[in-house]
Amino acid sequence: MPPATNVAVIGGGILGLATARELLLRNVKGVTVLEAESKLGSHQTGRNSGVIHAGIYYAPHSLKAKLCLEGLHKTYQYLEKNNIPHKRVGKLIVALDDSELPELHRIFVNAQENAVPEIRLVDAGGIRDIEPECSGIAAIHSPLTGVVDWGLVADHYAQDIRNLGGEILTSARVIGVNCNDTITLNYKTGDKVSTLSTERVISCAGLQSDRVAQLLDGLRAPQxxxxxxxxxxxxxxxxxxxxxxxxxxxxxxxxxxxxxxxxxxxxxxxxxxxxxxxxxxxxxxxxxxxxxxxxxxxxxxxxxxxxxxxxxxxxxxxxxxxxxxxxxxxxxxxxxxxxxxxxxxxxxxxxxxxxxxxxxxxxxxxxVDDFVFETAADGRVLHTRNAPSPAATSSLSIARMIVDKSLSS
Ligand SMILES: Cc1cc2nc3c(=O)[nH]c(=O)nc-3n(C[C@H](O)[C@H](O)[C@H](O)COP(=O)(O)OP(=O)(O)OC[C@H]3O[C@@H](n4cnc5c(N)ncnc54)[C@H](O)[C@@H]3O)c2cc1C
CATH class of the missing domain: 3.30.9 (D-Amino Acid Oxidase; Chain A, domain 2)
Known part of the structure; x- marks a missing residue:
């Protein structure tokens, strides 16, 4: 029997949705997202600070550093193209006294190494010019840092998926996996257990990612x-x-x-x-x-x-x-x-x-500091193992990378 879908994406948070959208944009047919909750983006995606990060702190050459910067540009392009409300309000990282200056300078050098655009150091007067109520003796100013409702962005990705012919199943909690020539997923909706067969699986299961990885032939660690x-x-x-x-x-x-x-x-x-x-x-x-x-x-x-x-x-x-x-x-x-x-x-x-x-x-x-993605079952399965902040900012670039990885194996 041919598989019912070509790629099953587990998790309807911002990463699963961005990944499914990217697959469809690359003309992959038969993409299904399975989300355990009745509403998309119910966990980290709908419950965060809403900051569009500029990539300041992350270790140079790390996935976080690279994917955050790429994600920052891709995010602003996407928000503008789709008229999604957002604000480039900027950000100050503020040193309150001399003891914090060495670390502030270390972060500034780090940000320069990461090629974060438009950052600069400001003194106490510069802080007050930007934020008159803020006190401090020096700060890093990042004008490109912004704010957005990441839950709303995820809803837009979901709409793109539907427009591109993908399928999204909500209240569909994946509870079992069988990896043979085709992969069979068992998922539960209420008390009913259904089956979906697929050629590939990409898991973006957030707080359950270690458990889903274990279902999919992965290790318990990292937990x-x-x-x-x-x-x-x-x-x-x-x-x-x-x-x-x-x-x-x-x-x-x-x-x-x-x-x-x-x-x-x-x-x-x-x-x-x-x-x-x-x-x-x-x-x-x-x-x-x-x-x-x-x-x-x-x-x-x-x-x-x-x-x-x-x-x-x-x-x-x-x-x-x-x-x-x-x-x-x-x-x-x-x-x-x-x-x-x-x-x-x-x-x-x-x-x-x-x-x-x-x-x-x-x-x-x-x-674990950096983003972590792992493959299993001869590359037919890809697990997201660690995708904390700034993964919302990086969602479009993570999706680009996951799909590159997944389609090349
Ligand atoms: C307090 C906080 C503040 C943050 N602030 C920022 C910020 O300002 N900027 C930023 O860029 N990032 C921020 N982040 C990080 C960002 O929110 C997350 O990195 C991002 O949302 C991760 O998306 P995700 O899709 O991997 O996870 P989630 O949004 O958690 O989605 C995972 C989905 O998988 C589903 N799932 C789990 N198990 C199964 C299963 N067995 N079957 C089917 N579905 C399943 C879950 O129901 C869930 O919907 C913050 C995070 C938190 C918690």
Whole structure:
């Protein structure tokens, strides 16, 4: 029996959708996206900071550095062509005192090596020219950094897929795979189990990517560590109007984490948000602080990498928990950048906006920094194993790379 589809893409987040769209644009016929949830983009894609990153921090020559820069240009072209609302609001990475200057300069040199367009160093006066309410002694200014609603971008990719003749199945959770001459996927919709046969599979399963990889002949490691990011919102309308762009701290290199630190971001819906923090989640869909999944906790606690990580990062983790529980601890850090703000000018943004990062964790407790893609079954299967931020910005370039890789094998 011939396969019912030529390529099955698992995951209807921004990466799965961008990949399916790219396949169709290259005239691959028979492309089907299977998404477990009833709505596309329900996880990381619909729950992030909405920043269009310019590629400043990533290690030179890494996939993140290359694909972010390519993705930045492709994203702006796509947004403009499709009239998707977005703003090039720019970004400042702000040093508050002398102790942060060496790291600020290191990041600036790194950004130059990555050929990030239009960046420059500014002094205290330059900061105030760009953001009059922001305090600091020096900053990197990236005018090309922007904001967009990534969920809306994903919806546009989905519309492109439908227009190009692709199929999207929602409420279709892949639960089993059989790799023979053709590949057979079993997926569940409610209680009903259906089967789809295909020649190739590309998996972009986000927070479940390690589990889907195991179904598809992959290894358990690296395992996904769910790291929740919660946001505050600034309620003072005067300040919301006065902050024009993104304000980021100099990341504390001492933490050894890939997280960029809590930042101010003006959203497309007109809010000024502050976040995300980085709190260990007890469930891969644990958007509220007390959400708990026995299966997710069992997987986490039985993974050797988790215990290595816990030994190294327990202080950092505990501090993030503390700031998550006590609002005043979270606002104190933000107030250093915009001193006019009072504690009463912030409120929690709520669990409906929090996001959970799918952060790959190695067996020795290393937080995998770069994007990771793996192939299996003689190249007929491609797994996305690590695609945290800036993967939304990089979605079009990741899709380009995945499809190049997939079609060449
Ligand atoms: C708090 C936070 C802030 C961020 N900020 C930014 C930012 O400002 N800029 C930026 O560029 N990036 C940002 N990111 C990163 C970005 O959101 C993600 O890298 C990107 O959305 C990843 O897309 P994805 O498609 O891989 O994952 P997801 O959006 O998580 O999609 C994976 C999909 O796979 C589905 N799935 C899982 N298992 C199965 C299965 N068995 N069968 C079928 N479907 C399945 C899931 O339901 C899900 O819809 C942020 C992320 C977070 C969490």
């Amino acid at each position: 996904i560590l769910p790291v929740r990011g919660e946001y505050l919102r600034v309620t003072n309308p005067h300040i919301v109007k006065r902050i024009r762009g993104n304000i980021y701290p100099v990341p504390d290199s001492g933490t050894g984490t890939p997280f960029l630190g809590v930042h101010f971001t003006p959203t497309m819906s007109g809010e000024l948000i502050v976040g995300p923090n980085a709190v260990l989640a007890f469930s891969r869909a644990g958007y509220r602080p007390l959400d708990f999944s026995l299966r997710d906790m069992k997987d986490m606690l039985s993974y050797p990498g988790f215990w290595h990580l816990a030994r190294r990062f327990w202080r950092y983790g505990a501090a993030e928990f503390y700031r998550s529980i006590f609002l005043s601890a979270a606002t104190t850090a933000a107030q250093r950048y915009v001193p006019v703000l009072k504690s009463s000018d912030f409120e929690r943004r709520g669990a409906q906006f929090s996001g959970i990062r799918a952060q790959a964790l190695g067996l020795k407790g290393e937080l």
